[in-house]
Amino acid sequence: MNLAGKKILLGVSGGIAVYKSCELLRLLQKKGAVVRVCMTEAATEFVAPLTFASLSKCPVYLKNGTVEARPFQHIDFPRWADLYLVVPATANVIGKFACGIADDPVSLCFMSCTCPRVIAPAMNVAMYNSPAVKRNLEILRGFEGTTVLESPAGELACGEVGQGRLMEPAEIVKWLEGAALCHPRNAPEPPAFPVAQDIDPTLDETLPGHGHKVLLTAGRTEEAIDPVRYISNRSSGKTAVALASVFYANGFEVEVVAGPMEAAFPGGVKVTRVQSAREMHDAVMSRLESADAVVHCAAVADYRPAHAADSKIKDSRSQLVLELVPNPNILRDCTAARASRNQNAGASRTGESGLSHPLNRNQVIVGFALETDHFEEHAAEKLEKSGADALLLNAPVASDSGFGHDCVRYALVEKDKPVPPLAMGGKVDLAETVLNFCLERLNA
Numbered sequence: 328m329n330l331a332g333k334k335i336l337l338g339v340s341g342g343i344a345v346y347k348s349c350e351l352l353r354l355l356q357k358k359g360a361v362v363r364v365c366m367t368e369a370a371t372e373f374v375a376p377l378t379f380a381s382l383s384k385c386p387v388y389l390k391n392g393t394v395e396a397r398p399f400q401h402i403d404f405p406r407w408a409d410l411y412l413v414v415p416a417t418a419n420v421i422g423k424f425a426c427g428i429a430d431d432p433v434s435l436c437f438m439s440c441t442c443p444r445v446i447a448p449a450m451n452v453a454m455y456n457s458p459a460v461k462r463n464l465e466i467l468r469g470f471e472g473t474t475v476l477e478s479p480a481g482e483l484a485c486g487e488v489g490q491g492r493l494m495e496p497a498e499i500v501k502w503l504e505g506a507a508l509c510h511p512r513n514a515p516e517p518p519a520f521p522v523a524q525d526i527d528p529t530l531d532e533t534l535p536g537h538g539h540k541v542l543l544t545a546g547r548t549e550e551a552i553d554p555v556r557y558i559s560n561r562s563s564g565k566t567a568v569a570l571a572s573v574f575y576a577n578g579f580e581v582e583v584v585a586g587p588m589e590a591a592f593p594g595g596v597k598v599t600r601v602q603s604a605r606e607m608h609d610a611v612m613s614r615l616e617s618a619d620a621v622v623h624c625a626a627v628a629d630y631r632p633a634h635a636a637d638s639k640i641k642d643s644r645s646q647l648v649l650e651l652v653p654n655p656n657i658l659r660d661c662t663a664a665r666a667s668r669n670q671n672a673g674a675s676r677t678g679e680s681g682l683s684h685p686l687n688r689n690q691v692i693v694g695f696a697l698e699t700d701h702f703e704e705h706a707a708e709k710l711e712k713s714g715a716d717a718l719l720l721n722a723p724v725a726s727d728s729g730f731g732h733d734c735v736r737y738a739l740v741e742k743d744k745p746v747p748p749l750a751m752g753g754k755v756d757l758a759e760t761v762l763n764f765c766l767e768r769l770n771a
């Protein structure tokens with residue numbers, strides 16, 4: 328999970344390790360996360376809410392409220408959050424979470440949040456090993472979207488030795504960064520950015536993408552063998568939907584050229600449907616000039632059958648050889664067209680060309696590359712050949728890694744920069760990475 332920009336609600340319950348959640352808050356902020364805090368009454372006896380309010384620059388949600396607090400903090404805070412972290416989690420709140428008791432801010436937020444929840448237990452070893460705590464933790468592990476962090480063994484604050492220590496704040500941050508928590512396992516992916524029907528973000532001048540247009544390619548292509556058979560791949564189009572939603576919610580006009588795919592685009596996004604790579608190529612090239620950013624996310628077939636039969640190929644029980652020819656490379660043709668436009672624009676400024684349309688010399692072009700091995704070499708080589716400004720390197724998540732299918736390993740590889748390590752996250756995280764890159768370039 329990429330913590331930059333993530334909204335994290337930190338639930339603090341009353342154990343001796345409360346002081347460590349101050350450090351955790353600071354570490355999360357250093358990673359770019361925005362943190363708000365709710366506390367149980369017992370927690371406030373260990374560290375004053377003023378400390379958390381000062382660090383988070385926001386009133387803390389307390390049982391008796393605060394003067395500044397809004398009346399529906401128990402709903403507002405958890406709804407606002409991308410992640411609910413309970414650190415430290417006492418035996419008491421763990422019991423409440425497991426049994427559905429919600430009589431303090433931390434347990435209330437646990438019940439009313441719909442985002443992933445991560446709980447870091449901390450208590451004395453005898454408490455940790457008690458049948459009640461063991462049973463309650465087991466119950467919580469079974470809650471969809473809830474993760475219970477391991478409690479390391481070692482010396483405890485009470486002087487005893489055993490399991491029950493709080494996982495160190497730096498370890499929690501490291502764990503979060505490597506975790507794919509965006510979508511609870513086996514749960515359907517939530518809509519990337521639900522946009523109310525009566526709100527058109529492209530009209531909002533305060534949004535960073537206002538006045539810009541992005542052209543996206545999406546889905547897969549189908550290359551006909553005969554009228555009923557084709558060559559294709561398994562792309563679902565979900566990444567493109569996340570991209571379209573994120574760009575649209577940030578004020579971009581979004582136009583998509585989409586091959587066959589199952590996922591649906593949000594209203595407000597203009598979609599042109601195509602079938603084959605050549606159709607996608609033509610549709611993209613004819614729309615290229617008006618786009619400020621072009622993101623090639625479609626899984627385009629590299630090859631197509633040299634000849635598509637006019638009628639269904641009969642089963643003759645003999646060997647059949649399919650001759651394949653390469654499809655046009657849409658990404659490379661886009662970067663070549665941009666280079667030639669920019670060259671002509673230079674010439675027109677010196678009076679050598681009669682161009683009549685306004686040209687966007689800052690057009691940003693981002694490609695996608697799916698790699699299974701030698702990530703760094705392959706990505707750098709592909710980026711160089713493509714002429715794109717960046718490549719979103721996408722690596723499949725191992726099927727036995729325990730992560731849901733909606734999570735991906737990815738890295739944005741930029742020209743003349745070292746390949747960053749692969750991050751694990753949801754498709755919205757990936758889409759936000761591409762959005763931020765495009766905004767940075769467009770505003771440069």
Ligand SMILES: Cc1cc2nc3c(=O)[nH]c(=O)nc-3n(C[C@H](O)[C@H](O)[C@H](O)COP(=O)(O)O)c2cc1C
Nearest residue numbers: 340341342343367369370417418419420449450451
């Ligand atoms: C000095 C002290 C340290 C405590 N440390 C812990 C602890 O680490 N873990 C825990 O579960 N309870 C601990 N307790 C007990 C809790 O504070 C107590 O169960 C309280 O009711 C928890 O309330 P809360 O869950 O609403 O925050 C401690 C109590 C005291 C007095």
